[in-house]
Amino acid sequence: MSRFLFLQGPMSTFFDDLISQIHEEGHSATKIIFNPGDKTHPASEFYQDYTGTFEEWPKYFEKLVNSRGITDIALYGDCRPYHERAIKVAKFLNLRIWVFEEGYLRPEFVTIEKDGVNANGSFRFYQHGKMAEIEGEVPRRSVPSRMVSLHRNRQAISYYWRVFWKDCHYMNYISHRKYIPNEEFFIWLLAYGRRAAYKLTQSSKRKKFEEWTENKHFYFVPLQVHNDSQIKTHSDYESVWKFIEEVLYSFAANAPSESALVFKHHPMDVGYEQYQSRINDLAYGLGIKERVLYGHGFDLTRALKNTAGVVLVNSTVGISALLHGRKVKCMGKANYDLGGLCFKGGLVDFWKSNFEPSKRLVREFVTQLRLETQIQGNYYCYDSAFIERCAEFLTGNPDKRLNKMKKEQRDSSNTKA
Structure with missing residues (x-):
């Protein structure tokens, strides 16, 4: 037993x-x-x-x-x-x-x-x-x-509500999160409000995204949650913004002049961080503002089907990109960052590389991963x-x-x- x-x-x-x-x-x-x-x-x-x-x-x-x-x-x-x-x-x-x-x-x-x-x-x-x-x-x-999200959000709010009202018995508890539990509760409520607002304010960006995925040679950058342990523990970046900076500088200096860059904000980070103004300022200074798009709610499958390549820290989106046959540059540590699967050269060379992941290795990797670690x-x-x-x-x-x-x-x- x-x-x-x-x-x-x-x-x-x-x-x-x-x-x-x-x-x-x-x-x-x-x-x-x-x-x-x-x-x-x-x-x-x-x-x-x-x-x-x-x-x-x-x-x-x-x-x-x-x-x-x-x-x-x-x-x-x-x-x-x-x-x-x-x-x-x-x-x-x-x-x-x-x-x-x-x-x-x-x-x-x-x-x-x-x-x-x-x-x-x-x-x-x-x-x-x-x-x-x-x-x-x-x-x-x-x-x-949508059903999964509704249940997740409902139970998260319930979690923070219990912490908010009944916290005195556990005064010594130290959260792994940046904010104290009571603040987290209100951040989740803020995220609800922002998502509702984005349905109206992001419509033009979503339209531009759809146009770019059909007509442009673009690279896709899925961002991770600001306090993701995979950023803090399994990469050399101090923050998500430091990663964004490196990608923008490299793209401006080395990517094909006709190409574009699409950043997708992580849906679970809506209440915490916003990068629009900083990306705008840096892209403007680098002379690539018209080639850069940042937004919320972009269709991940659509992006992966049409992108020329994916740059990320170590998000599991990398595995999805490999399943779509896309070249991936992993900037942190990940179990899928292996020769034959991901591009192993530097970011400077990634943009113009003709590298393609091995379909056989991707298939075998995903099958083994599923058997040994995944439950449906x-x-x-x-x-x-x-x-x-x-x-x-x-x-x-x-x-x-x-x-x-x-x-x-x-x-x-x-x-x-």
Whole structure:
């Protein structure tokens, strides 16, 4: 029997539902509560409050693990301060470490990876054809994106509302975010207002975007969230803006004179950062203002289908771009930044390069990634089958999972036939 200890999860009921499923399968699980937002149910026998200081956390964690005979820990995001310290202790104690994150393959999957995610993860791509036996297309979205967004936003607001009103018992809690939880609540409300306004104010930009994707030789730059741990931990950039600056300078000096540059603001960063004025000023100074477009809500699929290339830090959009056969320049660390997949020269040479990713390697990479780290579904709008698949991933064996995926692939092929 495995004994799980869950730390912070997504801002949803997902971890609580997963814990219930794990108990049903004969294992035990406890969830640490760091702040009121983590309590997605009014009361639960599986909750364990932590009200100590951040400095006391490693010793408390080690004592709890030893006293309860914990065999596995599970957490969402491996770069949060509490999680980083817990992972160090867990590795010393030889525990199994399961890290959850949004899917590498989007929008249809979530990630569960051992030891960490992205550059910290255990995933290693091997190129010897083993994955050919379970090849197949990435499934299309089964839940409409609007429905997922509504559930995510509703549960995020609920999370911050609980923190806002019931915060006194957890005064020692230190958030991994730049803003305190009460401020985060109002930032999410601000984001709602801005999205509504952008539907009116961004119409001309969206029209220009559609024209450029049809008629222009353009490069696409998907921006990441300003406080994305992948920026801070797995790149040399101090901020997203520093990345934008480097791209603009390089584009102005080295890209074909007839080409254009399109920046897409991250949809989850709407309430936090805005780059329009800074991009305008720098593009004007570089003499490329008419060749640069920045905006919100641009159609990602349309951009990837028509772009000449993608420049990013380490966003999972890079994998989507590879699936579209586009050349990708990754400026940070990412598990897909490999020879044969991404352009490995400098940014100065990227703009005029004729590099194309290997279709075979992309197919094998995505298939292996899907098998070893991906579960179809999402954390915010799911059914019992999704919870069961996640529980099986944590408690089952790899061969059983491989056989199930083969069966799903055969069933899918038979349905198409």
